[in-house]
Amino acid sequence: MAEQDEERFARPDGHRYDEPESDESRVSKEWTYAALGLVVVVLLVLIATGKVPIFPT
Secondary structure, eight states, X not given: OHHHHHHHHBOTXXXXXXXXXXXXXXXXXXXXXXXXXXXXXXXXXHHHHTSSOSXXX
């Protein structure tokens, strides 16, 4: 009986079914990506204004 349950979740490509992520997990990822994007934008602005030199002179 347990084997039938296992086969029910198997996909043709051999991977098992992954349950959808929770709303809390999705929102957490969104905030993380937004914070990472903000850090990248700030770093690019600092490089463009010359505050952070890429090639020291």
